[in-house]
Amino acid sequence: MAVLGVCLLGAAAWTVAWQLLAIRVEATLDAWIAQRRALGDRIEHGPMTTSGFPLAVDVQIRQVHWSREDGPTLLTAAAPEVIASTPVWNPLRLTLRPTKGGRASAAGSWGSVTGDAEIAHAMLALGRRAPTRIDLTLRKLDLTGPGGVMHATVDEVTAVIDTEPEPDENAVAGSVPTVLTISLYADGVRPSGVDHLPFDGPAKIALNAVLRGPMDPTAGVPGLATWRDAGGVIDINRLAVSWSPVDLVGDGTVALDSALRPEGAGIAEIQGAAETLDRLVAQGRMKAGQAALFKLAVIAASEPSDDGSGQRLKAPVTVQGGVVRVGQIAVGKVRPITE
Secondary structure, three states, X not given: OHHHHHHHHHHHHHHHHHHHHHHHHHHHHHHHHHHHHHOOXXXXXXXXXXXXXXXXXXXXXXXXXXXXXXXXXXXXXXXXEEEEEEEOOOOOEEEEEEEOEEEEEEEEOOEEEEEEEEEEEEEEEEOOOOXXXXXXXXXXXXXXXXXXXXXXXXXXXXXXXXXXXXXXXXXXXXXXXXXXXXXXXXXXXXXXXXXXXXXXXXXXXXXXXXXXXXXXXXXXXXXXHHXXXXXXXXXXXXXXXXXXXXXXXXXXXXXXXXXXXXXXEEEEEEEOHHHHHHHHXXXXXXXXXXXXXXXXXXXHHXXXXXXXXXXXXXXXXXXXXXXXXXXXXXXXXXXXXXO
C-alpha cells in the first residue's frame, strides 16, 4: 500500500507538472507572437491544441502564415501545420516541426525566390530573451523563381547557429565582438541547367562563419546600416565547395560598403580548373585557343595540393565597388542588398 501510495502521488505530481508546463509553453508562444506583431510582423494562425502527455508538451498550430516587409523586400513563410514540442524534463528546449513541409519566400525589385522543404526541423535552446542556439535541418528543398521556374534543388541542409559563442581568448582589446557563429552544410545541390554545366553530379557546400558587431534582426535595412557603421563584419573561416572536377576552399572577410553592397577580400584555392576548361571546350562553350591561354595562366599560378592529388590554384578574391574579381579578372557583379 505504501508503494502504491508513492506511485499515485508521483503520478499526480507529474500530471500537475505537465499541466503547468503546457500552460507555460502556450503562454510563451502567445507572448512571442504578440512581440513579433508589435515589431511589425504579420502573423496569422488557426486554433492551438495541446497534447503529448506524459513525456512532452506538444502544441499543434494550424494554418500558420508569417510575413514582414523590409523596405522593398517582402518576406513570407507558411505551413499547413506546425508542432511546437517541449520535453517535460527539459523545458528550455523547444522543437518546431511543420508536419507537412513548409514554404518561405523573399521578393523585391531584384525578383523573387521561394523555398519549399518537404521536411523541416528546428530545435531551439531557449535563453531569457532569445534562443541561444538553433539547430536547423531541411530536406528535399526546392528553390524556384517567378512562375515556378526551378532555380535549384537541395537534398539536405543542416545549420547550427550559436547566438552566445564562447569569447575569443585571442581577440585584440577593443575589437568588434563576436555575436553569432554559424556552421552550414548543404548536400546534393543541383542548380537548374546542370546538364549544360561542366560538372558531374550534385555539389556539396560547407561554411563556417562568424558574425561580428551587434545587429538587430528586427530593424531591417536601417539595422544593417547601423551594424555596418559600428564596424560589423562577417569572417568566413572556411568555405568549401566540391563539384567534380572542381574543389574550392577559401576564407575571407565580408562587410557592407556605403551603398550596402557586399565588399571584402579573401583567398581561394581551386583544384580542377584545367579539367573544367577542357570540358568547356568539349561542350563547344569555349574556343580551344582561349582555353589553352587560360590553362597556361592556371598552371603558372598553381602549386601541388597538400594530398598530392593534383595542382591547386591559389588566388586572391576581392569584392569592391560592386565587382567580384579573382586575381585581376572581373568575374561578376553584386548589387546592394536593398535591391
